[in-house]
Structures are given as C-alpha cells and as structure tokens.
Amino acid sequence: MVSLGLVFDQLITGLTIGARLFLIAVGLSLIFGVLDVLNFAHGVLYMIGAYAALWAIGAVSIPFIGLLGIGFWPGLVVAILAAGLVGVLIEAGFIRRVYDREPLDQLLLTFAFVLMLTDVVKTTFGSGSNVVDPPGLLAGSLTLTSSLSLPNYRAFVILMSIVVLAAIFVVLQTTNVGRLVRATSSDRDMAALLGVNVPRLYTVVFFVGAALAGLGGALAVPTQSITPALGNQVIINAFVIAVIGGLGSFAGAFVGAYLVGISIAVGSLIVAGAGQLIPFIAMIVVLLLKPEGLFGGAEA
Amino acid sequence: MSPVLETEDLRRQFGRLVAVDDVTVDIHAGEITSIIGPNGAGKTTFYNLLTGRLDPTSGTVRLRGRDGDLIDVTDRSANDIANLGLSRGFQINNLFEGLTVLDNVRIARITRENRTTDITAITSEDSELTDGAWDVIELVGLEDVAETECANLSHGDKRKVEIALALGTDPSVVLLDEPTAGMNATETRQMVQLIGRLNDETDTTFVVTEHDMEVVVGISDRILVLDNGSLIADGTPDEVLSDEQVREAYLGLEGDEELEAGLGTDGGDDGGEMA
Amino acid sequence: TGLGGGGGSDTIKIGGVYLLSGIAQALGTSSANAAEVAVKQINENGGINGKDIEIEVRDHGEDPQAQIRSLAQEFNADVMIGLTSSGVTLASAPTIESLGVPFTLTDIGTPYITEPDTESYGNYFESDSGRAAFTPNMFRTNSNTSHMTYAIAKYVADNYGESRVANMGPDYAYGQQCWDYFKAYSEGLGMNHEYVTSEFPSLGASDMTPQINSVLSADPDLLFTSFWAGDATTFISQAAEQGLFEEVDDVFDTIGADPTVYEALGDTTPEGIHMSGWYWPTAYDNENNQAFLDAYREEFQDDDTTPSIPGFTGGSTYAAIYMYKKAIEAAGGTNPEDVISELEGITIDNDPRGQTTIKEDTHQATAPCVIGETSFDADVPYDGAGLVNTQTYTLTRERSLELLDGSGLGPGL
Amino acid sequence: MSVLTLEDVNSYYGNSHILFDLDLEVEQNEVVALLGRNGAGKTTTLRTITGTVPRREGRIEFRGEDIADDSVDKISNRGVKLVPEERRIFPTLTVTENMQVARDMSSGNPRDIQEMYDVFPVLDELRENRGRNLSGGEQQMLSVARALIQDPDLLLLDEPTEGLAPVIVDDLYDVLSEVVAEDVTVVITEQNVDFALELSERAYIIEKGANAWGGTVDELNEREDLLDEYLSVGGAEAD
Amino acid sequence: MSYGVRERLLAPDNRMRVVGVAAVAIVLVAAPFVLGGFQTSLLARTLVFALFATAFNLLYGYTGLLSFGHAMFVAASGYTVAKIVQQVAPALGIESIFGGAALMVVWILALVIGTAMAALLAVFIGYLSVQLEEIYFAMITLSFSMAIWVIVNQDIIGSALAALGIGGGTFTNGSDGLTFRLGEVDLFGLEFRLVDIADPIAFYLLTLLVVAIGMYALYRVINSPFGTTCQAIRENPERARALGIDTQFHSWMTFIISGAFSGLAGAMLVMLKTGILPSDAFWTSSATPVVMTVIGGPYAFLGPAVGAFTYEYLRWIIRQYPLLEEFWEFSFGFLLLIVVLFFDNGVYGGIQRLREYVSDRQE
Ligand SMILES: Nc1ncnc2c1ncn2[C@@H]1O[C@H](COP(=O)(O)OP(=O)(O)OP(=O)(O)O)[C@@H](O)[C@H]1O
Ligand SMILES: Nc1ncnc2c1ncn2[C@@H]1O[C@H](COP(=O)(O)OP(=O)(O)OP(=O)(O)O)[C@@H](O)[C@H]1O
Numbered sequence A: 001m002v003s004l005g006l007v008f009d010q011l012i013t014g015l016t017i018g019a020r021l022f023l024i025a026v027g028l029s030l031i032f033g034v035l036d037v038l039n040f041a042h043g044v045l046y047m048i049g050a051y052a053a054l055w056a057i058g059a060v061s062i063p064f065i066g067l068l069g070i071g072f073w074p075g076l077v078v079a080i081l082a083a084g085l086v087g088v089l090i091e092a093g094f095i096r097r098v099y100d101r102e103p104l105d106q107l108l109l110t111f112a113f114v115l116m117l118t119d120v121v122k123t124t125f126g127s128g129s130n131v132v133d134p135p136g137l138l139a140g141s142l143t144l145t146s147s148l149s150l151p152n153y154r155a156f157v158i159l160m161s162i163v164v165l166a167a168i169f170v171v172l173q174t175t176n177v178g179r180l181v182r183a184t185s186s187d188r189d190m191a192a193l194l195g196v197n198v199p200r201l202y203t204v205v206f207f208v209g210a211a212l213a214g215l216g217g218a219l220a221v222p223t224q225s226i227t228p229a230l231g232n233q234v235i236i237n238a239f240v241i242a243v244i245g246g247l248g249s250f251a252g253a254f255v256g257a258y259l260v261g262i263s264i265a266v267g268s269l270i271v272a273g274a275g276q277l278i279p280f281i282a283m284i285v286v287l288l289l290k291p292e293g294l295f296g297g298a299e300a
Numbered sequence B: 001m002s003p004v005l006e007t008e009d010l011r012r013q014f015g016r017l018v019a020v021d022d023v024t025v026d027i028h029a030g031e032i033t034s035i036i037g038p039n040g041a042g043k044t045t046f047y048n049l050l051t052g053r054l055d056p057t058s059g060t061v062r063l064r065g066r067d068g069d070l071i072d073v074t075d076r077s078a079n080d081i082a083n084l085g086l087s088r089g090f091q092i093n094n095l096f097e098g099l100t101v102l103d104n105v106r107i108a109r110i111t112r113e114n115r116t117t118d119i120t121a122i123t124s125e126d127s128e129l130t131d132g133a134w135d136v137i138e139l140v141g142l143e144d145v146a147e148t149e150c151a152n153l154s155h156g157d158k159r160k161v162e163i164a165l166a167l168g169t170d171p172s173v174v175l176l177d178e179p180t181a182g183m184n185a186t187e188t189r190q191m192v193q194l195i196g197r198l199n200d201e202t203d204t205t206f207v208v209t210e211h212d213m214e215v216v217v218g219i220s221d222r223i224l225v226l227d228n229g230s231l232i233a234d235g236t237p238d239e240v241l242s243d244e245q246v247r248e249a250y251l252g253l254e255g256d257e258e259l260e261a262g263l264g265t266d267g268g269d270d271g272g273e274m275a
Numbered sequence C: 001t002g003l004g005g006g007g008g009s010d011t012i013k014i015g016g017v018y019l020l021s022g023i024a025q026a027l028g029t030s031s032a033n034a035a036e037v038a039v040k041q042i043n044e045n046g047g048i049n050g051k052d053i054e055i056e057v058r059d060h061g062e063d064p065q066a067q068i069r070s071l072a073q074e075f076n077a078d079v080m081i082g083l084t085s086s087g088v089t090l091a092s093a094p095t096i097e098s099l100g101v102p103f104t105l106t107d108i109g110t111p112y113i114t115e116p117d118t119e120s121y122g123n124y125f126e127s128d129s130g131r132a133a134f135t136p137n138m139f140r141t142n143s144n145t146s147h148m149t150y151a152i153a154k155y156v157a158d159n160y161g162e163s164r165v166a167n168m169g170p171d172y173a174y175g176q177q178c179w180d181y182f183k184a185y186s187e188g189l190g191m192n193h194e195y196v197t198s199e200f201p202s203l204g205a206s207d208m209t210p211q212i213n214s215v216l217s218a219d220p221d222l223l224f225t226s227f228w229a230g231d232a233t234t235f236i237s238q239a240a241e242q243g244l245f246e247e248v249d250d251v252f253d254t255i256g257a258d259p260t261v262y263e264a265l266g267d268t269t270p271e272g273i274h275m276s277g278w279y280w281p282t283a284y285d286n287e288n289n290q291a292f293l294d295a296y297r298e299e300f301q302d303d304d305t306t307p308s309i310p311g312f313t314g315g316s317t318y319a320a321i322y323m324y325k326k327a328i329e330a331a332g333g334t335n336p337e338d339v340i341s342e343l344e345g346i347t348i349d350n351d352p353r354g355q356t357t358i359k360e361d362t363h364q365a366t367a368p369c370v371i372g373e374t375s376f377d378a379d380v381p382y383d384g385a386g387l388v389n390t391q392t393y394t395l396t397r398e399r400s401l402e403l404l405d406g407s408g409l410g411p412g413l
Numbered sequence D: 001m002s003v004l005t006l007e008d009v010n011s012y013y014g015n016s017h018i019l020f021d022l023d024l025e026v027e028q029n030e031v032v033a034l035l036g037r038n039g040a041g042k043t044t045t046l047r048t049i050t051g052t053v054p055r056r057e058g059r060i061e062f063r064g065e066d067i068a069d070d071s072v073d074k075i076s077n078r079g080v081k082l083v084p085e086e087r088r089i090f091p092t093l094t095v096t097e098n099m100q101v102a103r104d105m106s107s108g109n110p111r112d113i114q115e116m117y118d119v120f121p122v123l124d125e126l127r128e129n130r131g132r133n134l135s136g137g138e139q140q141m142l143s144v145a146r147a148l149i150q151d152p153d154l155l156l157l158d159e160p161t162e163g164l165a166p167v168i169v170d171d172l173y174d175v176l177s178e179v180v181a182e183d184v185t186v187v188i189t190e191q192n193v194d195f196a197l198e199l200s201e202r203a204y205i206i207e208k209g210a211n212a213w214g215g216t217v218d219e220l221n222e223r224e225d226l227l228d229e230y231l232s233v234g235g236a237e238a239d
Numbered sequence E: 001m002s003y004g005v006r007e008r009l010l011a012p013d014n015r016m017r018v019v020g021v022a023a024v025a026i027v028l029v030a031a032p033f034v035l036g037g038f039q040t041s042l043l044a045r046t047l048v049f050a051l052f053a054t055a056f057n058l059l060y061g062y063t064g065l066l067s068f069g070h071a072m073f074v075a076a077s078g079y080t081v082a083k084i085v086q087q088v089a090p091a092l093g094i095e096s097i098f099g100g101a102a103l104m105v106v107w108i109l110a111l112v113i114g115t116a117m118a119a120l121l122a123v124f125i126g127y128l129s130v131q132l133e134e135i136y137f138a139m140i141t142l143s144f145s146m147a148i149w150v151i152v153n154q155d156i157i158g159s160a161l162a163a164l165g166i167g168g169g170t171f172t173n174g175s176d177g178l179t180f181r182l183g184e185v186d187l188f189g190l191e192f193r194l195v196d197i198a199d200p201i202a203f204y205l206l207t208l209l210v211v212a213i214g215m216y217a218l219y220r221v222i223n224s225p226f227g228t229t230c231q232a233i234r235e236n237p238e239r240a241r242a243l244g245i246d247t248q249f250h251s252w253m254t255f256i257i258s259g260a261f262s263g264l265a266g267a268m269l270v271m272l273k274t275g276i277l278p279s280d281a282f283w284t285s286s287a288t289p290v291v292m293t294v295i296g297g298p299y300a301f302l303g304p305a306v307g308a309f310t311y312e313y314l315r316w317i318i319r320q321y322p323l324l325e326e327f328w329e330f331s332f333g334f335l336l337l338i339v340v341l342f343f344d345n346g347v348y349g350g351i352q353r354l355r356e357y358v359s360d361r362q363e
C-alpha cells in the first residue's frame, strides 16, 4: 500500500535529513581526523548555528541586544561565524591545554561544553520550539509530475551539501593543506619540528569544522523545529555517520549521511521504529566488517 | 644438529615488492645465528613471518615447541607462537610505556607461567613473579631503573627493556632485532657477553640481526645474509665475510679491504655455501 | 522515620515538581504559575489554619524521583503537587507511596494512576500489561486522557460520523494511550471509523516530516493527534509546510489548547481545527474563573517570558492548592493520613472549572474538559490564535465503563 | 660567530630535573659531537634546543637571539632542524609525501626531493611506500633526508647511524661532510663514537645532565681516560 | 641498593591501607544511623554507582577499552530484576514457600539472575566488540547499547512475542518501562520493608554488603595477574600478543567481568528506584560512569569511586541552590571543565599530588 508518491516524498525528506547530517558529520570527521578529538559539542555547534540564523532572521531575540532581523541569506553568514567562533573558543581556549592527555579527557571537555552551551542557549532564547518558513526566494516547489513535487528549499539544502563536498575536494586538490593536515594528524610533535604551527592549524581546522556545523544548523531552520535540545538529538547520528563513512573521510561522511538520512525517512515505512534502529545496526555491521568505515583509509 | 626453527620457501610480497623471497633455512638448536644484510633486505619482515605477526604469501614455518615436537606454525597467531617458546625483541622499541620496568618484565613472567587468567594472586605480592622478573632485570642490568616508568627512560635503557621482555618468557628461541642499536660501547659488549652466556648456560637458541659487524663477528656461530629478500650466503663468520658479494653489497668493502672491526679475513676465497 | 509534615513548623509546605526545562518548559511553568497565584491568594487571606503556605517548585531534572524525595525528606513538604509526564508518574508511584505524603497530580494524562480496579485491568506494578496503578496517597485534579479522548470521540461522532481517521502522537505512554482510548470510545459510541494509519514520532522530535508524509499519503478525512507543548508547535508548523491542513477535513489534538503553543506559532496556526484541553480561560462563565484570571493576569502581565493567561493545566493546579487548604483545615493539621482521608470525597466550590469533587474510590476529580476551535479572533493577550466556540464535556465512571466495555481499558475516573 | 649558545640551561620532564646548568657553544659551520653514556642527557639537550622538552630554563641563543621562550615551530622556522632519535616518520604518508611536507615547511631554500633520492637510492625505489611500512634503516634514511631537504642552518642529529647498514653509514658520512661544506652547522650525538668523532671538530661530554668535558676532538683522542670513563670506548675487555 | 628494592617489593607495607579501609568501613556502617532518609538513600545510590564506575573502569582504565554503552548492562539486569519481581517470583510461588522471607529470596534471586543476564549479554556483545580497539570499540559499544535502547523503548520484544502469539504485545512496556513495588520482609521476626524510601536503613545495609563484596572482588581482579595482563593490553596490545597474550580473549573475559559487575550494580540500582526505564539504557546513562571515572581518576583503583561520590554529592549540592539548580547543566559542565582542565587523573590524582606536595614541603 506504499505509493510511489510516498516513497518519493520520503526520499526527498531523507535526502534533506541527509544533507543536514552531512554538514555536521563532515566537520566532526574533519576534527577527529586532524585533532583526534571526538567533538561531542558538534551537535551543539549545529544548534548554535540554527539559533544564530533564527536571530538573524528575526525569529528570536537576545536579551539586552534584541532582534537582528537581517534576513535568511545574511543569516547563513552569521550562523557560520557564530558557530565557527564558538568552535575557536572551545579549541583555542580549552582543548588545546589537554592535547597531550588521554583522548577521553578531550572528549569530556567537549562534553562539558555540551552541557554549558545548551544551558546558555536555553537561557538566552528559552527552551521552546522555534519554527520558521523557508526564505521567500525558495518558497514553493518544483512540480515534476502531477503527483510528484520537489520543494525548492529542500532541493537547495541538498544542493548545498554537494557544493560543500566539492569545495572541500577542490581545496584539498589545489593546495598542499591536505598533506600538511595529514602529516600533523599522524605526528603532531614531528610536524612542529618541521615548522608547522600546530596550534594555529588546529584552530583553523576547528573553525572550519564548527562553521560547517553552523551552516548545517542554519540551513535546517526552515525544515526543523529548533530547540536547545537539538544538539543532543543530532550528535549521535553524526557519530554514526562519521563512523560508517570512515572517521576522517569526507566522501564517507557524505555517503554515510545520505544512507542514514534515507534510512530514517524510509525505514519508518517498513517497520515502525525501524528508522531509529537501522543506523545503529548499520554501524555495528560496518564496524565488524570494515572497522575503518566504508571510506576509511582513503586519502583525507 | 636438530633444527628448532625452519622455513621452507618462505615468501612475503608487499604488492610487487618481494620482501622475503622463498627463503628456506633451518636454525640449529643451541646456536647463535646472525642475520645480516642491507637495509630493506627483509630481515625484520622475516622475523615478522616467523612470529606470526605477518602472514606469509607462501611457504611454511615450523617451530620446535617446548615439548620437543616440530610444529607447523605458519597459520598460528602471534600469541600462540610466543607461547610455544619463540620470543622476540623488536627493532623499534615496543614496550608497555606507561608501566614500570619491573611491571613490564612481570608481564612476560605472567605469560610464561600461564597465569594471565589467574585472579587469585596479587601480582605485586607474588614472590614467584617478582623473583622471576628480578632475575631478568639483573641479567640485563636494569636494577637502577626497575621502578621507573618506561616512558621516562632514555633510548638506550629502553633498548634493554626490549631485550628483557624478549628474555622474560624463558624462551627456547629468541629473535633479536638489532639488540645493541642505541647502546653504548660498554653495554654493547655486555650484551654480547650476556647472549653468549645465556646461550651457553641455558641452551637458548639466538637469532640476531645486527649492523654492528663487531658484534656479529663476536657472537655468531653462523651468519645468514639476506639481500633483496633472498638468502645469499650462509656459513660461519669466516666463510661469509670473505664472500665477495657480501663484502660489496653489504659492507661496502672492495678487494682486500679489511673490516674495521679487525677481523682477520684470512683466506676464505670460495665463500660460504650459497643459498 | 524521616517523614515530613511534623506539626512543629509554622508554615504549611507544598512541594511541586514539574518539567521546567526542555520541550515542556512553558507547560510546567504555567502550572507552577497557577499554583503560585493560588498560594498568594490564600496567604493574603490568612493562610491555612493561620499558617502561611510556603511553596517550592522544582524541575523534573534528570532524576525526578530524587526531586520528589528531596522535597519530601529535605524540604519537608507537607503535601505535594506536580508532574508533567505520565511515564514519570507511573515510575515514581512506588516512591511516592513509600514517602506517604499526599500528592496531587495536576497535569497527568494516564488513566491508570486513578484506576483502582486491579482485578479487571491488572495491577500495573505486577505485570507488564497491567493498567491499574492506583496509589493510595495520589490524587488528580485534571480530567485525564480517558475523559479527554471521550470528548473528542464524541465530538467526531456528533459532527463527522464515521470517517477515515489517522493518528499521530508522541512516541510514549501518553501518545499511545490517547490513541487506544480514542478508538475504544469511538467504538463504544458505535462509530466504525476506518483507521488508516498511526504514526508516532519520538518525543521532542525536531523533524516530523517523514510521519506527516505517511499520514498524507494515507489520505485520511480526520487526523487525531496527541501532541503537546513543543511537539505541538513542531507538528503544526511542519504539517502546515506540507499542506496537511488543506488536505484533511479536521485535525484534533488532545491537549493542544495551549496558549504557549499558539504564541510560539504566531500567525501560522491554521484556523478552525479542534483542540482540546483540561482548561481554557474563556470556557467557563463563573466568577471563580474570572477571579482566577484576574489574579493570574495581575501576577504575570509584566513578565514577558510567559503569557499572562493560564495554560491548560491552570484550572487543575489552582484547584489543587485550594483542595489542600480545605483538607488541611478539616484535618486540623498536616498529618498525612488525616489529610488523605479528608481529600477522599472532598468537594470545592471555587474551582474555576465549576464545583469539583475528588472521587473517594479513584482519587480522580470530577472536572470537565473542553474542546474549542482555533481562531485568531479569540481574546488572547499575545499574537496568535486562541480557541472559540468552546464546549465542555463531562463523563462519569459508569458511562465510561459502558463505553469501554470489552476494550480492556479502565475508565480511571 | 657562535651560532648556538647554551648557558646555565636546566631542563625538566615534569618533576624530574634532567639537565643541570648545561653550557654549550657551537660556532658557525662546525660539527660538534655531544657524547655521553645512555641516559646522560644528550637527547634531552637536543630537545631543549628545539623546544620540545616540557620545561627549560637558562639562556639559549641562536644566532644571537634568545630562543628560550620560542615555540617549537618558531625555532624550526629559524632554521634549526632535528633528526630525532625515534625517527618520527609520518606513518600514513608516503616517502615522497614525507619529504614534500618537509619541503612545504622549509623556511630556507629547500633542496630538491630528487637530490635526496640520489643520496639514498634505496628510498627512490620506495617513493610510494607509506612511512609505516619502511624498514628501520629506511626510516632512518628518510628521517635524515627530511631534515636535509629543509635546508637547515643548524642541523641536530640524534644518533643518525642507528640501524644503518655499514655501506649506508659510509654514504651518510659523505653526505654530512658535504652538507657541512655548504655552510650548515651540525650537532651530533652518537653511540657510534668513531663516526661522530671522525665528523666533528669539537666535542662535549655530558654526564648526568651536566658538562663533564669540552674541547677539540684532537684533545679528546689524547685522553684515553675520558674515553674510558664516559664513553667506554677503547676498553680492551671485549671477549 | 637494588637489593633493597627487591626486598621492599617482596614485603609491601599494608598497614596504612588496612587502617584506611577499616575507617571507611566504620563510617559507612554507622552512616545510616546518623543520616536522615534522604541522605541514606543518596549514599546507597552513590555506593551503587561507585561499584558501577569501578566495574566500568576495569575495562577503561585498566584495559584501555572505552565502553560507551555500559548502561546496557544496567538495562539487562534491570529488566531481569523487574521481570523476576513482577512475574517470575509470583509464578514460582515463592511467597507461599518462603512466607515472610519470600522477598529476601526474591531479592537474592533477582540479584543473581540479573547479574547473570548482564554477564550473558556481555558474552555476546563482548565477543563482537573486542574485535575492535580504541574509538571503534567505543562506537560499537555505543551502537549496541543504543540498539538495545530502541528495542526496549519500542518494546520490539513484546511485539515480536505477540506476533508469535505469546503475550499481549508488551514485554518491556515501551517508554514507561517496568515499575514494581517491594513490600515487607519478615526474617525470623526481623521485620522491615525491603525498599522503604522513607526509612531506607535496611536496604542501605544490604547495598553496602553487596557493594563491599563487589568492590573487593574487583580489587582482587585488578591487582591479580589477570589485571596486570589487562594493563599490558592497555599499554600495548601488539606487544602483549608478541609475549603470548591472547589479547582478544583476555579483553573478552574482562568485558564479561566488567559487564557482570555493572549488572550487579544495575540490579541494586533498579531495586532502589523500584523500576527501570528505557532511558536507563540511553547513551546519557552510559556517559554517567564515564564522567564519574574521569572526574575521579581512571588510573587508581578508588578513582571511579571517588568520582561517584564527587558526582553524586556535587549534584546534590547544586540541587540545594535554586540558582545553581536552574543552571545545573551549566554548573555541572563548568565543574567538569575545571576537573578535566586542572586535574590530571581526576580528583584522585589531585589529592595524590596534594599529598606529595605536602610531604615535599615537610621534608
Ligand atoms: N607492510 C609493508 N608494506 C610494504 N612494504 C613493506 C612492508 N613492510 C616492509 N616493507 C618493505 O620490505 C622491505 C624489507 O623490510 P624489512 O623491514 O624486512 O627490512 P630489514 O632487512 O629489516 O631492514 P633494516 O635493516 O633497515 O631494518 C623494505 O624495503 C620495506 O620497505
Ligand atoms: N619523557 C621523559 N620523562 C621523564 N624522564 C625522561 C624522559 N625522557 C628521558 N628521561 C630521563 O632523562 C634522562 C636523560 O635522558 P636522555 O634521553 O636525554 O638520554 P640520552 O643521553 O639521550 O641517552 P641515550 O643514549 O640512551 O639515548 C634519563 O635519565 C631518562 O631516564
């Protein structure tokens, strides 16, 4: 009784979810790949991007500062900067001090930021749900056939994820940044001995990773209901994706995100609750068969 | 002499590179055998194949276990092989860095005594373990740093721990990968003496790779030469060191030039038996 | 033992536990607000037996049972109100029972907790399928899910007749029970609805589009939902984006009568859908209600973090405080056993929802529930929709037993 | 002009005090050997110069500028390059990439990668091999090549011959001699004392983290007692 | 000199340790008679978490395997305990056989079978998980526990059984979990309620007993050759294999022991809470022992226990101050930040360094 229209709709929904998740997972994977830090706060950075966009749009206000209200498109920039800067604060201000400790110490440090930043956002914006419409430019949808139509905004979000992936590859191909990053991630101290300013490199990487999450959050605003709990809802899925794709692999994050996004949307058609179960089962299977992930071991 | 360890057409390829090229050799019980050869000749890879750390592309490895049977260990896991009495020291230090020297050696003793699943004893109060470990520590001369965490040792001392771990399991065959690299002259001498003494007293079989020819000549009953993965010479030190191929490829000696270590390369024009 | 409520203290202590953070923050806060209004009124009028009331309200937090214990054993609460989740309520019942403090639920949907007939419905605490979880020192002042779904089922039966009905609700006890009871009551009312699909997004889901797609593709006439607080906001906005409200004839929500939800949605709430609640400010025409509304407005009109009208739990929470006042006065003190026996069968006249009685056998108040139609014409102190054309519904245990016969579900009334 | 000056330098790993008021003076374009027993503090001295020990005190000057508070990368960018004892090849990068990274980060006039392949032909055949898959000696060669490619002003070599076959040791000797001729200053530690002394003009002996002796190699070669006491070379008890 | 070391090693001086343990024991036994009801049950809860975190740390601090799914063992034993109390015990007619002591019998039964179920789960999941190391191990344990969370939260077992014609579609009772009541015990005239939140002395003492036994057992495991082998695996699995240690097998055994003791703690916790919820298997619950361990210090036997105490009592203090409580996540996050940033090896490490500092000063 599952109609083609429904499958199509769920596919589009799944792709939208996948695109959002990609933007979180790719930054998570990037940061892990380079800094060897599993950034628990990455979901929160996504959430901060979402709130920054809401604020820029004028949907929420900050106490003593008020509304910004500059609209959706400038809002994307605000979100990227906000999340990126918070990321820099976390990295340069704190994680940097514990790089030579056990990985778990860094993980817990980011966990501390999950707790604190969630509370800060809650206090600033309240804990209610926030919902807004897509920007006017992208309202409406593309009619494909009489029963199939593709909402413009969703198409845009999916496109953005592809653009980001392409941009990453272009940067890696055309510069020697990728090599430097890989060298540093495999032996930080030796890289410093060769002259790499490791702290600065790390900060830049963290900024980029965080900014991507911020972009994801901002893009999610018109399709998701935004609450301070958003960060915690997405982070586990982002882990799943990063692991399935292969920690440190961008293409892996892309494929993983779309697999998970689609399984969340389409899985629920098969068995109720399956949408939730599939990602974890997938992660177990991938880990057992190919622990380094589908694209693990591949270049950057 | 009976072999304690033998290989038959042992081969390992990495892609196109043949790191170990159909090596057939047997190691005699109670002897000290050195393996020499240029960098990248395949010595460490050969060890990795013998100890189960790498799987061979083809060929067989047989090991005489503690109970005297010659067992095919080609497909056995590293830990199985170690438990049969074959132990090794690594070329690049491979220690339990966060633990003290004493605990490092205790771990070797625990596996030797088959007590890895013993939950009834208390390690630090177990005199059998501590005694056993201390003997090894004295043997290699680590008493002064016995309670130092390995991570805090100098390079030379770490090399000694590496050897202590190899000896700690009372092995019947020990593979040492450049045991004296990083040690100073005195310690190198002491190490040579130690290996000789253990070999004499306990009948332990040693296989040693070394680039320090003084050491090689000083201790070996027999020398094997690997080049590009192939066994190119096998014989007594005198035989091998007078082999032209070895002199050129490995020692960089030309004509009658003498080895600085001061070994009389008298005669030996026909070289060792070729593999 | 460590029981609170010794006569020694010179105040009457009320402990409250609500969800004050997360998706339900606005909801829990409005309950706490209503309680505060009642406490203030009582203290201004001489307190209880000459003693002032001291109230402390806490968040469920990550360990609601610890909060309950702490209020009873550290704050020494004489009586307690609270809870915002059916799940938490059922899980905390043995703790509350063990503590012995009178505990009045003001926001809880699950009928089980006021269903004493363990013979017929199975003891909740003794089996995984038990549905009667009556607990001797727990009471309830709001009209529960059993009542609420009856009202919707009745409305549907009266106004739409047999239909293709779909369901959506939060994926936990409350959502599932609402749907079960709605179906049971509809059947009891003789309706042979066709149930086309049932979707349960997880509680607090931020993206319900997959489930909304499923509902849309099942092409129902009516959609029954049981979302509340943030989930209701999410659902309504995303359903609007997917065009759901144009596709179906009507949408019902069990406790969507929530000013905070409408405020958050601003101008996107569709008009003319049906939302119900345990209370709606304009649904009762009596002076007690007016007095409550006036006091509430006065207290909160300058507070821009919360609407200055009570939410759907306002009536029940306000009433709970007055019930305690009456019971403690009648008992002549705060001895828990005495207060409990006074509460059983107590009737108060100043309930904003009209005179209510706590039934002796079930500990459930005889309060009505309300259904209204969303409209931007409603008289509300914020930008957003409110309810118009409100109707109240009442239901007795006897009638409920009749309607639910054969469903295995207890009235809880 | 003295290129490197250490004066009253103290270094620590956590609470353990390793170097005690150490002095060191290296002139432009000379090769200085740093000798001493295992654990004497040679590596720690080199690490102190490069800034990789956790805590250091005292005066450390490079080309007249105080570098005692500089970060590791800053010191490196001044032209001070270390070939570390543990080789530290980037395990996931290929041989070529290991050198490319070094080249990318070079502050001077980097050498050509091909030049290094000419010096160590063994590596040439292994261009695309990942660092982790190299043999011990190959890693050692790569480590030296990686430092040379950066065109160092001051080259610190921590036991560069360890693990190298005799032929390669000879090659290394030639390369280093060449490098010195090209205006590079070198500090070298070696267990292979003969190698070090042959290459060096002057030497320092360190014992328990403090200066035990300093002077020219010629002087040192006269002093059997020193060689005996601190370096245990030349002893005749080998059997 | 070196001989002195050897002698000292073989004759360790345990006097201080004995005195310390005795002092703590006396305080813990006396505590409930001094503390009120709330504090007593808080202490009981803390003890249970101390055991849970210590069991977790056998795997993390001693074997180097970070499990991010340890709540699954609480779930395994918790649901078992609930089932035994609710259904199995009545079905077996334990009440009619043991009379007043029936509840004690149920208690022991639940504890034993609950622990066994956790161990059984650990046998299966451990076997698969120990194939992996490092972050991958953390991720696979996380996945397993989350899969279990979905299964209990969606009551997939109930639906599956119903599909087979067994039961009415509920088994774990979905998001509501299972809640039970534990009533009166009459042990040869000694009458008490097994879990009486109003007056929890009896249950506290039982908890203390179970936790003491559990902690001692773990202490022995950790300090045994088995435990030393664990440390070898933590430090360098590949070298351990070269010495003859079957690292996967050993990690598996460790996983099972850790799981079993976590299950034991879970059983006690679930009885104290008189119920279990799916959220007890959620990742946030798995984070609790992790956080406790890091706060306390993973490289000391008592570190996780110190962490459990710090965690629970900090939480309690925060609850005392409405301002802190309103921002409890912030407050807690901030404290976590401070501990991670400034205390290497947690509070325990901090205490140790303080002691060293003081004794340095005295010299
Ligand atoms: N895992 C691997 N993948 C690819 N090539 C490898 C791998 N391991 C070793 N090799 C190559 O195989 C050859 C033999 O290496 P091996 O380590 O056995 O040399 P060796 O004789 O021990 O040299 P050395 O004296 O320098 O230690 C080398 O050229 C090395 O680069
Ligand atoms: N990371 C460390 N932490 C603490 N102590 C250390 C550390 N590294 C070295 N040490 C100690 O510092 C002292 C000097 O060590 P260093 O490595 O400088 O010696 P070295 O002269 O280079 O010896 P080798 O010839 O063995 O390489 C030794 O006693 C050693 O134990």
Ligand SMILES: CC(C)C[C@H](N)C(=O)O
Residues within 6 Å of the ligand: C027, C084, C085, C086, C087, C107, C108, C109, C110, C174, C228, C255
């Ligand atoms: C009305 C809502 C607050 C939820 C409902 N109280 C429940 O039982 O879970």
Ligand SMILES: [Mg+2]
Residues within 6 Å of the ligand: B043, B044, B045, B091, B177, D135, D136, D137
């Ligand atoms: Mg080698």
Ligand SMILES: [Mg+2]
Residues within 6 Å of the ligand: B154, B155, B156, D042, D043, D044, D085, D158
């Ligand atoms: Mg050194």
